[in-house]
Amino acid sequence: MKISKAEKRVLVLTSVFVALALNAHKLLVLLPGEGQKIGLPWIFNAQELAYQTLFHFAFCYFLGLLNLQWLDWTNRSGTKARTKNVLYNLAFFFGFLFLAMITQKLIFQNAPNPRFYRLGYFFRFATSLTLIAILVKIMLLNRMQKMKELENEQLKTAYFDAEIKNLRAQINPHFLFNALSSLSALVRENPQKAQDYITHLSKVFRYSLGNHQEQLIGLDKELELLESNIQLLKMRFEDALIIHIDIPIGSQKKLPHMSLQPLLENAVKHNFVSKESPLQINVLLDEGTLIFRNTLKEATYKEPSTGIGLLNLNERYHILMGTSIEIEKTDNHFTVKLPLNPTHHVH
Known part of the structure; x- marks a missing residue:
């Protein structure tokens, strides 16, 4: 040696x-x-x-x-x-x-x-x-x-990598199932919008598959992915969905890849959304923590929850950042707080 x-x-x-x-x-x-x-x-x-x-x-x-x-x-x-x-x-x-x-x-x-x-x-x-x-x-x-x-460090890293791949493998099927359900409804209502929906959907998948090697990703890139998903939902819900994003461009923060997508999906999936009672979502920064808050009006006949979205996200936070997400629920709002990492963090 x-x-x-x-x-x-x-x-x-x-x-x-x-x-x-x-x-x-x-x-x-x-x-x-x-x-x-x-x-x-x-x-x-x-x-x-x-x-x-x-x-x-x-x-x-x-x-x-x-x-x-x-x-x-x-x-x-x-x-x-x-x-x-x-x-x-x-x-x-x-x-x-x-x-x-x-x-x-x-x-x-x-x-x-x-x-x-x-x-x-x-x-x-x-x-x-x-x-x-x-x-x-x-x-x-x-x-x-x-x-x-x-x-030990190599074994730990290999274990974490395997866990991350397993957890991220759960995201795409979960997202695809929801996307196809929305597309099915949109095809019946407006075929032209359905074509635009497919175009945006391909962008989302191209983005997620193109970054499959990255475990932590810049907040700006994650917001780009969120915007693509918002466009998909707006084609279906139009004015029934109101989203405000108050985060400055160029933020030097990181978070696990595809962290915001499941929060957006859950907000739409578990709440009653209509023009008379629009779903309002606010995304903002508060001292190094990203806050995702949506109004709460649970649907009478909501889809059964599999628990994959938030559980998956929390497990990835445990593995990649050594911390947990925070969830707060009141009569009117559902809030998820995501800790952010600076760009110098290396897992």
Whole structure:
């Protein structure tokens, strides 16, 4: 697995810290006469200290890189793979240890008894191996946690997408059923208007199908769809339907696609509509909330409610925006309040 920039930065800083911490005591040896006091059998200088510290850093860094980038320590790796990883680490350890001893002798040639610095290298490398192993374990656990979170998020997104598709699939058949019922009545009353109705109906379906990938849509576009639906209803009800929309153009708000259409359908479907008692609908904004309010005069013989419209809309709000719609009913009015999202919201 490729090591991330953040992991590489942590590895570099840790390697620097370990290399300095395990070689800092040698600074005392550089003081005049200190080497003789502790019985150091060779002349130790600043160049040798810098070399050993840099070599130690390289050991820590490449050991971490070996385990974080080139070896597979995930749960899916089996016992054989883990055994192979351990052997690689041992080979790396002893290979670096041998290289350190050889280069130390070739470059400096100042120790009559190499046993002393060999033991020093072995002790420092063994300690570093333990510390880097702890760091690698922590970073691997952090990777696993991030992978689980990513998988959970992907599963959650896939679930939400499936839910949205299922809910939106309910809208079109519901709308089509209502539209065909209206068209059937209009064909009998006015064939010419029925042709215009079909033209507007095709625009509505073209709009809804053309935006099938969008879950949240701009309020302006949603109002365009509402206007197309209004034209369909006005062909049938004419002056019996009075609609006022008081929303400024260019609003930077979003809401679930096709949220207003079912509200318009329900208002017409469940109320008595006539020129003597026109259905009045007001659509307005109030502090980031869209208010859809219609007069209430329930039809004596109204169509049975399937409950799909408002239930569907509320479920989509739950999934896409983490909130619910508000419904208020009085003796004279039926009001639905829809929370709106700013355009920077991303689901």
